[in-house]
Amino acid sequence: MAVFGSVHELVGGTPLVELHAFPIPEGVHLYAKCEYFNPGGSVKDRLGEHFIHEALTSGKLKPGGTIIEPTAGNTGIGIAVAAIGKGIHVIFCVPEKFSIEKQTLMRALGAEVVNTPTEEGMSGALAKARQLAEETYGSYCPNQFANPENPNAYYDTLGPEIWDDLNGRVDVFVAGAGTGGTFTGTAAFLKSKNPGIKTAVVEPVGSILNGGKPAAHRVEGIGMEFIPSFVKTKYFDAIHTVNDDDAFRRLKEAAAKEGLLIGSSSGAALHAALLEAEIAEPGSNIVVIFPDSSERYLSERIYD
Ligand code: PMP
Numbered sequence: 001m002a003v004f005g006s007v008h009e010l011v012g013g014t015p016l017v018e019l020h021a022f023p024i025p026e027g028v029h030l031y032a033k034c035e036y037f038n039p040g041g042s043v044k045d046r047l048g049e050h051f052i053h054e055a056l057t058s059g060k061l062k063p064g065g066t067i068i069e070p071t072a073g074n075t076g077i078g079i080a081v082a083a084i085g086k087g088i089h090v091i092f093c094v095p096e097k098f099s100i101e102k103q104t105l106m107r108a109l110g111a112e113v114v115n116t117p118t119e120e121g122m123s124g125a126l127a128k129a130r131q132l133a134e135e136t137y138g139s140y141c142p143n144q145f146a147n148p149e150n151p152n153a154y155y156d157t158l159g160p161e162i163w164d165d166l167n168g169r170v171d172v173f174v175a176g177a178g179t180g181g182t183f184t185g186t187a188a189f190l191k192s193k194n195p196g197i198k199t200a201v202v203e204p205v206g207s208i209l210n211g212g213k214p215a216a217h218r219v220e221g222i223g224m225e226f227i228p229s230f231v232k233t234k235y236f237d238a239i240h241t242v243n244d245d246d247a248f249r250r251l252k253e254a255a256a257k258e259g260l261l262i263g264s265s266s267g268a269a270l271h272a273a274l275l276e277a278e279i280a281e282p283g284s285n286i287v288v289i290f291p292d293s294s295e296r297y298l299s300e301r302i303y304d
Helices: 044-058 074-083 100-108 118-135 149-156 158-165 181-193 244-258 264-279 294-300
Strands: 016-018 029-034 066-070 089-095 112-116 172-176 198-204 238-242 285-290
Touching (some): 016 158, 029 158, 044 066, 044 074, 066 074, 066 118, 074 089, 089 100, 089 118, 100 112, 100 294, 112 118, 149 158, 149 181, 158 181, 172 181, 172 264, 181 198, 198 264, 238 264, 244 264, 264 285
Parallel strands (some): 066 089, 172 198, 172 285, 198 238
């Protein structure tokens, strides 16, 4: 298609790029699904379109209504893009610490941003969203941390795209988890096609999947303080817990060696994918998700 009808049609269909500059064993192939090619700049544009579509078709949200959501930023941008032209008000609850670029973009797209204290984490943002939803007539809070439509968004789109991109020749799938929606939905789709595919989840040090305690980390967008009920731990064939130094080193290398301007969650996922490459069978195809771009973190001096 040469002409797109609206921004909504630009979501999905992102490029899968083979990486060549990192030393990996002969015969192993590493491919990155570059989700920052979505119109709002991240993997979460898929979730925004899915949430708005589902909320409007089920009647949970009516034109003129208000959508309220806790977000680290990318879900907010994705929902705000998806709401464009649909007559919906948008309010996001965002912990203060998250990047100023993301908060600026949410406001540029017409959203109201309500900041919550950094110390209260995503749980504080969730509590604030719930409170505002109770106080606001005609509002709906999709709640990406509890809504099974979250993984469904990726089961329906990202999983099939990866499968088609490689004509089903996928051996290892690597993705980070914030809510776990991207990982769970995509892993579920790929396993439904071929249960032998290895699905490896990535978290920062300071997340709980490997038994660690919640703690601060510089990597943004991944890391869990609790495990949402839609997350299927049976898909954790491997859990990679990546420290900030490795994630930021990989992010810099991806820019300098591959020309890929990726954010820190992508850097962490790349580090994990390179560890998977070390132990992969010859001939394996590894797919790693790059959720967003470095450009929305430049104020955090990520390349210094
Ligand atoms: N990376 C970035 C930059 C993100 O914003 C998010 C979403 N918070 C993720 C990864 C993880 O996505 P998910 O919530 O689907 O696990």
